[in-house]
Amino acid sequence: LPAGIALGLAVSIRIFGIWAGILVAGYMFWKSGKRAWLAISAYALVAIFAMYLTWPYLWSNPIGHFLETVQIMSNHPWPGEVLFNGVTYRANGLPGYYVPLLLAIQLTEPVWVLFVAGLAVAIYGAVKRRFSNFELLAFTLVWFIVPLATFVIVRPTLYDNFRQVFFIVPPIFFMTGVAFDLLRKPILRGALIALVLVPGLIAVARLYPYEYVYYNQFIGGAQAAADRFELDYWATSYREAAREVARIAPPNANVWIDGPSHVFHGRPDLHIYSAEIDERADHYDVVVTLARYNWEKTSYPDAKIAYTVTREGAIFAVIRTP
Numbered sequence: 050l051p052a053g054i055a056l057g058l059a060v061s062i063r064i065f066g067i068w069a070g071i072l073v074a075g076y077m078f079w080k081s082g083k084r085a086w087l088a089i090s091a092y093a094l095v096a097i098f099a100m101y102l103t104w105p106y107l108w109s110n111p112i113g114h115f116l117e118t119v120q121i122m123s124n125h126p127w128p129g130e131v132l133f134n135g136v137t138y139r140a141n142g143l144p145g146y147y148v149p150l151l152l153a154i155q156l157t158e159p160v161w162v163l164f165v166a167g168l169a170v171a172i173y174g175a176v177k178r179r180f181s182n183f184e185l186l187a188f189t190l191v192w193f194i195v196p197l198a199t200f201v202i203v204r205p206t207l208y209d210n211f212r213q214v215f216f217i218v219p220p221i222f223f224m225t226g227v228a229f230d231l232l233r234k235p236i237l238r239g240a241l242i243a244l245v246l247v248p249g250l251i252a253v254a255r256l257y258p259y260e261y262v263y264y265n266q267f268i269g270g271a272q273a274a275a276d277r278f279e280l281d282y283w284a285t286s287y288r289e290a291a292r293e294v295a296r297i298a299p300p301n302a303n304v305w306i307d308g309p310s311h312v313f314h315g316r317p318d319l320h321i322y323s324a325e326i327d328e329r330a331d332h333y334d335v336v337v338t339l340a341r342y343n344w345e346k347t348s349y350p351d352a353k354i355a356y357t358v359t360r361e362g363a364i365f366a367v368i369r370t371p
Contacts, residue, residue, distance in 0.1 A: 053092045057099025064122045065216070068196070070096055076188050125206045130342070135277045137342075141206040148200040151211045151278075152221075154268045157252070159245040160225060167227035193220040209282045256360045259285060272362035275340075282341060286358040286365035287313045290337050293356045293368055294319070303330045307348045308339030308366075336369040 052073065059066030074092065077085040101107055107114050127140045133147060153161065175183045196217045200207070207213055232238045252263050256271065262281055264274040274280065287308075294304060295316045303320045306313050310323035322328050335355075338348045345367040352369035359365060 050095055053095025054099045056092070056096035057101075058103060060096065061100045061104035064118050069216070072188055072192055075191075079188075123205065127206055127208055129208060131208050132277070132279050132342075140208045141204075143204055143207055145201040145204055147204075147207060148197060148211055148214060154264050154274075154278075155210065156221070156265065157245070157248040158265050158267065159248065160221065163225035163228040163245065164221055166231065167224035167229075170230060171224065171227050189220040189223050193217050210279050259360055259365060261285075262360075262363070262365070270361050270363075275363040280340065280363055281365040284309050284312050284339050284366070286339070287337070289358045290356070290366045290368055291315050294335050294337060297355060297368075297370070298335050302334035303332060305330075305333040305336045305349075307337070307344040308341065313337065333371055336371060338367045338369070340364045340366055 056066065056070045056073070059069055070093070074085075074089045077089055077092075081088075101111060106118070124141065129140055130137050131140050131143060133143060134150070138144070171186045175186060196214065199205075200214065229238050229241065232241060248265070253260055256263060259281060261283070262271055262274075264271050264278065268274060268277075271280065291314055298304065298316070298319060301318050301320065303322060304315060306321060306323040306325075308323075310321055310325045313321065315321060320330065322330050322333070333349075336349045336352060338344045345364060349369050349371055352371040354367055355370045356368040357364055357366070
């Protein structure tokens with residue numbers, strides 16, 4: 050019952066959550082053979098019921114709207130562009146190495162070393178029959194490799210780095226956990242855990258509160274990623290920018306926002322203008338520009354820079370006073 054409810058919620062949140070159910074059902078079938086069909090059926094029915102209750106779009110036409118969602122989300126028609134490795138691509142025209150490269154440069158450096166070590170330990174243990182959960186190893190690899198291969202070969206519409214494929218990350222860390230089995234003494238395991246946490250903790254301290262723009266030292270950190278990869282694509286830097294605008298803007302100032310103005314929350318007296326709002330004023334007292342799509346270089350370039358939101362030498366937003 051809890052597992053079925055969890056699956057139903059996963060699918061109603063994001064349609065491809067159904068693959069989690071397929072993995073679970075496959076594991077049950079592997080472990081119990083034909084005897085698993087009854088449990089799998091009950092699991093599926095509970096999941097369908099939970100999905101239906103928590104997904105209002107299905108209520109008027111369950112089957113039709115479900116199939117429609119599968120079709121749309123299989124190739125989500127996002128019209129924007131993506132900066133990737135210094136080149137701007139359409140979201141539906143990204144190169145096949147988009148996800149593999151981002152996984153390589155946005156997880157901390159020890160992850161892939163431990164992943165390879167854990168994979169080697171698991172395979173050796175399976176061959177020597179010392180790894181007690183061979184089927185779990187197999188399904189973990191299916192969980193990671195099959196979707197990854199799909200992203201490489203099919204190249205579906207993706208954007209905002211690899212946030213849409215977070216569901217393939219857990220098996221990476223499962224394999225890194227297996228690597229710790231090489232160390233039998235708890236004190237050594239504790240020391241290794243502390244060691245592998247260091248790069249992430251340093252990044253948290255240096256990037257706070259913009260940790261999600263993290264890039265590892267394989268490419269030189271966030272500063273080296275600027276103008277090559279997406280950084281603050283959710284415009285979280287607008288909070289810091291809004292606080293600075295509140296400090297420097299005169300009363301009833303006109304403020305131009307380049308980027309998603311709906312996430313900029315300024316003083317109540319400010320008059321906000323942007324391309325989203327589709328309104329313009331005769332003049333602007335302050336211009337706030339998100340460092341994306343070269344806006345920070347092309348929006349009122351002759352105006353004086355009054356403030357820059359930056360971490361690790363990477364610019365996230367710029368405030369100008371024309």
